[in-house]
Amino acid sequence: NLRSGTWTSPQLLLPPESGTWMMTGNGVMHNGTTILDEYGHNLDRLKAGDTVGVVRKDDGSLHFFVNGVAQGPAAWNVPPSVYAVVDLYGQAAQATIMDDMADLPPLPDDTSEGNNQLSPSSPCSVVSASDLRFHHLHGSNAVITNSGRTALRQNCRSEFNDAIVISNRCLRDGELFEIVIQKMVDRWSGSIEAGVTAIRPEDLEFPNTMTDIDYDTWMLSGTAIMQDGNTMRNNYGCDLDSLTTGSRIGMMRTAAGDLHYYINGLDQGVACSGLPPGKEVYAVIDLYGQCVQVSITSSSGPLDNSLSTSNITEKSFPIHSPVAGVAHRLHNKHGKNVVLQKDGCQALRVGSYSHGIVFSTKELKTDELFEVKIDEVDEQWSGSLHVGLTTLQPPDLPCPFSGLSPSLLELRTKVTWLVTGSEVRRNGVLQKQNYGCSLDRLGVGNRVGVKRCSDDSMHILIDGEDMGPAATAVAKNVYAVLDLYGRVTAVSIVSSTVLEEPDGAKAPSLSSDSSSEGEEEPMSVREGEEGEQCENEPSLVPTPVTFLENHGKNIQLSNRNLTASRVSSYNQGLLVTAQPLPRQQLFQFQVDRLNPMWTSSLSLGVIGNCPERLNFPATACCLKRSSWLLQRDSVFHNALKICENYGPNLDTCPEGTVLGLLVDANSCLHLYVNGMDQGVAAQDIPSPCFPILDLYGQCEQVTIVTNDVPAVGAEGSDSRCQGDMEKADMVDGIKESVCWTPPPEVNPMKTCEYQAMCSRFKDLLTLPDGYFNEDAKFNLCYCESCHKLRGDEAYYKRGEPPRDYALPFGWCRFALRINPRCDVANAFKKWHIAYHGTSVSSLRRTLDHGQLISGSTSIFSVTPTKAEVQNGYSEPEENSAPEREAPKVKLSPTMRYSGLDVFAPKVQFRDPRSHRYQQAQVAFQVCVRPGSYKAGPQSLGLSEPLDPRFSNAEIEWITKEAGGTLLYGLLVRVE
Numbered sequence: 001n002l003r004s005g006t007w008t009s010p011q012l013l014l015p016p017e018s019g020t021w022m023m024t025g026n027g028v029m030h031n032g033t034t035i036l037d038e039y040g041h042n043l044d045r046l047k048a049g050d051t052v053g054v055v056r057k058d059d060g061s062l063h064f065f066v067n068g069v070a071q072g073p074a075a076w077n078v079p080p081s082v083y084a085v086v087d088l089y090g091q092a093a094q095a096t097i098m099d100d101m102a103d104l105p106p107l108p109d110d111t112s113e114g115n116n117q118l119s120p121s122s123p124c125s126v127v128s129a130s131d132l133r134f135h136h137l138h139g140s141n142a143v144i145t146n147s148g149r150t151a152l153r154q155n156c157r158s159e160f161n162d163a164i165v166i167s168n169r170c171l172r173d174g175e176l177f178e179i180v181i182q183k184m185v186d187r188w189s190g191s192i193e194a195g196v197t198a199i200r201p202e203d204l205e206f207p208n209t210m211t212d213i214d215y216d217t218w219m220l221s222g223t224a225i226m227q228d229g230n231t232m233r234n235n236y237g238c239d240l241d242s243l244t245t246g247s248r249i250g251m252m253r254t255a256a257g258d259l260h261y262y263i264n265g266l267d268q269g270v271a272c273s274g275l276p277p278g279k280e281v282y283a284v285i286d287l288y289g290q291c292v293q294v295s296i297t298s299s300s301g302p303l304d305n306s307l308s309t310s311n312i313t314e315k316s317f318p319i320h321s322p323v324a325g326v327a328h329r330l331h332n333k334h335g336k337n338v339v340l341q342k343d344g345c346q347a348l349r350v351g352s353y354s355h356g357i358v359f360s361t362k363e364l365k366t367d368e369l370f371e372v373k374i375d376e377v378d379e380q381w382s383g384s385l386h387v388g389l390t391t392l393q394p395p396d397l398p399c400p401f402s403g404l405s406p407s408l409l410e411l412r413t414k415v416t417w418l419v420t421g422s423e424v425r426r427n428g429v430l431q432k433q434n435y436g437c438s439l440d441r442l443g444v445g446n447r448v449g450v451k452r453c454s455d456d457s458m459h460i461l462i463d464g465e466d467m468g469p470a471a472t473a474v475a476k477n478v479y480a481v482l483d484l485y486g487r488v489t490a491v492s493i494v495s496s497t498v499l500e501e502p503d504g505a506k507a508p509s510l511s512s513d514s515s516s517e518g519e520e521e522p523m524s525v526r527e528g529e530e531g532e533q534c535e536n537e538p539s540l541v542p543t544p545v546t547f548l549e550n551h552g553k554n555i556q557l558s559n560r561n562l563t564a565s566r567v568s569s570y571n572q573g574l575l576v577t578a579q580p581l582p583r584q585q586l587f588q589f590q591v592d593r594l595n596p597m598w599t600s601s602l603s604l605g606v607i608g609n610c611p612e613r614l615n616f617p618a619t620a621c622c623l624k625r626s627s628w629l630l631q632r633d634s635v636f637h638n639a640l641k642i643c644e645n646y647g648p649n650l651d652t653c654p655e656g657t658v659l660g661l662l663v664d665a666n667s668c669l670h671l672y673v674n675g676m677d678q679g680v681a682a683q684d685i686p687s688p689c690f691p692i693l694d695l696y697g698q699c700e701q702v703t704i705v706t707n708d709v710p711a712v713g714a715e716g717s718d719s720r721c722q723g724d725m726e727k728a729d730m731v732d733g734i735k736e737s738v739c740w741t742p743p744p745e746v747n748p749m750k751t752c753e754y755q756a757m758c759s760r761f762k763d764l765l766t767l768p769d770g771y772f773n774e775d776a777k778f779n780l781c782y783c784e785s786c787h788k789l790r791g792d793e794a795y796y797k798r799g800e801p802p803r804d805y806a807l808p809f810g811w812c813r814f815a816l817r818i819n820p821r822c823d824v825a826n827a828f829k830k831w832h833i834a835y836h837g838t839s840v841s842s843l844r845r846t847l848d849h850g851q852l853i854s855g856s857t858s859i860f861s862v863t864p865t866k867a868e869v870q871n872g873y874s875e876p877e878e879n880s881a882p883e884r885e886a887p888k889v890k891l892s893p894t895m896r897y898s899g900l901d902v903f904a905p906k907v908q909f910r911d912p913r914s915h916r917y918q919q920a921q922v923a924f925q926v927c928v929r930p931g932s933y934k935a936g937p938q939s940l941g942l943s944e945p946l947d948p949r950f951s952n953a954e955i956e957w958i959t960k961e962a963g964g965t966l967l968y969g970l971l972v973r974v975e
Contacts, residue, residue, distance in 0.1 A: 004052050004086050021075045023064050028074045033158050040071030054084055076143045132300045135201045139164040152293035160188045161208045163287035166201050170280035177283035178250035178300045183293035190289035191241045194249050195219030196281040210286045218259055225271050237268035253281055328493045331359040333394040335404050346492040349484040353381045354406040356484030359394040363477050364452055369495050370480035371449030376490035383486025384440045387450050388418030389458050389478040408483035417458050417471040424470045436467030450480050545706050551575040552616045563703040566695040570598045571618045573695030576611040580688035587691045588660035593701040601651045602699035605629035608686040620694035628682045630671055635681045647671050647678035648788040661691050673789055755781035758812035758972040760912055761920045771847045778815035782808050795949050799832040799930055806894040813969040827966050831927040834891035837903030840922055852889045852965045891957040894947040898923055918974050925969040932964030933957045
């Protein structure tokens, strides 16, 4: 459609690269390069009669108008001598210059203190409560806007550095400077860098990156703490390169000269010490690599107990509608200043600032969420809502307006756990500080919830986000309690109580692991259920589904509209189904072809709009109305990220993967990967809705298989898979993992490239096949995608008595053949699981003996011995010295210890397939007999904990007993 912008010199008839800024679609381009992906109204959606305008301001910023509405700054540093240019492209056939240009509304003044408008693509307005701003001096590619509160890197897809920004004044001792990341791009490696400098902005000659400064500067880059360009410390408590949009970074210098960093409100500890006390330091942000735009948050300022607050907006998290059931109510026993309305669903405080305590009508069940929304606030008061759980029984109170304390902090007749501000208190006594988001910062529209979990902990939820355990050892019979205190004068309930379903009416889990822990689901249909179908199960007779003829311009349909191919470029690959997706019907398609020349891959989801006349954008992430999208391992609603770390990373799905979408009876969207339910991705999906796919990047062809692949849970499906090995491991009654059920025609060994590469390395070792289990399905990959596909937990228990061990994430296991003379069933059931790192040169010798042995060739072995015997253990000689110990074999319940280089040294090899050089390590997974080993401290002199589940004081197991270990699997890791 129409394109609009400016050009430097039409007389010279120069090409567009000479100096052109154009708005096209909803993006902005400079000299043919996109500088803003999501800007303003989409020009492709204009109709006849719509108006478009362009203005260059005196400060060099470029602004566009659509129908008289300013779309915000689109570009900066535009030279004064520019000409307006219009491209009548595509559907736009005629345009007329308007005579009423004077009627355009005035542009917003970027320097006005009252203007909180952010630059394009900013997710929300961030208003700082302090006078901290970005300085007007900055790197050449940086732009300061939003009254000095927002900084961005222009030309972010062609420039990755020269975007250093600095605070407008020095930081006071104990003052937090915090920013929120608002935009990132995937084009570069590396990301934001943050720190402080003692160099005044006026004296700073801004370098390409701040780590080039060699004096008076302290920076955090990735996980490295750097002083004056030199690395002082690695593996600091956070990794800036792993942060995503919406993450908050803060820095603070204490009066003692210590530098602290805060990530999302959490103190990461002392980064470095020795900053000159009393010397002025300025906060520095380097908008480097992937990080494009940041804004100063309202948490910046003096550090107090509300430091961990976040800028919560109504769009921060998806607003979940109440689950099916009866809406919660408030008890008619309450504080004297409370009035209940709307049948007990709303509470108002009508006087003073206190006496606003209210209770739930009933005790909360385990994991039942009681949630309210703030309706009104009165800014004349300080303080805010208090929320928690209490053992006080409201029915026991004598009457509605007596017997209650003025505030929840003073309610101590029974045990009460509550959160006030960011403090957790029990009967008024402080238990924890800096918990979650401060309740004092909440406003109208924010939601607050409380629940008691199955582990007897109390959790608080803010706008749907769980703040984690606030208190532990909470009694079972508790009521939800709130105090409409200070600013908050009215709340209304937005949660429901879950209805108890009669036995047999509950919908079974769509996951293959539908049985309870410790129980195997029978293979045959249970008696009395044959021929019947639960109304909540996916339909076993799916409605035929095809792709719609309306699709992205690079899509070509074939095979009766069942197959879609992207025939050009890497985008413009959107397509939807011609039929809406019925509730409880699983829509599935197979990834047919990938092109490794591109990065990233497909996205999928549902839309609530009729797709017949949908004007498809270049990518699915530009859909901003009634769309729910699964991309990589995140979930997006209307282009806003609402969930991270959901399911496997779709960018790693190999050819042959079958993906599916299902909307259940509760309007919840589920993703299926090779038949396995990944859980609820989003809620409140409208009806009707249409599946949508984006064949982006590597993904070039898909085919619908819904019409000929049996539905999940269909009778007769007995395919086995990688996960069967772990089900076979369930000898102690505890399942290790869930079967991920690949399609019957897909070989599990071919579904993971990492597993295939590990297998190629194993083949290079030329170990006899007789040492390994003949059935390849017992081999198990623990790469990130595979273990997420199975739904593995990080830790499990094994043996008598049960003992924890960690799954070897990042490794690939090849099952070993067990000696038939061993009591395998007894060993699997009663023995513990451990790991033994070793060298490649020791593998054959260990396998020949059939158990772990000592010897000089094994790095992860042993005290030197005089003589070596066949089983690898030596008896003390008759005249041996008393201090001479028997050989010791070292083990560990976690590969984070056993997999260290000192135990499992790396070797270099050339991959036969890619012909690239890689590094590999090997180790053994073993069963170890209880009582045959002693748990003790690590022997490497390490100070940092290696595994959160295991203390360094018991992470190393030592055994001297012959026959006390049983080789179980060979582990391989390739870097």
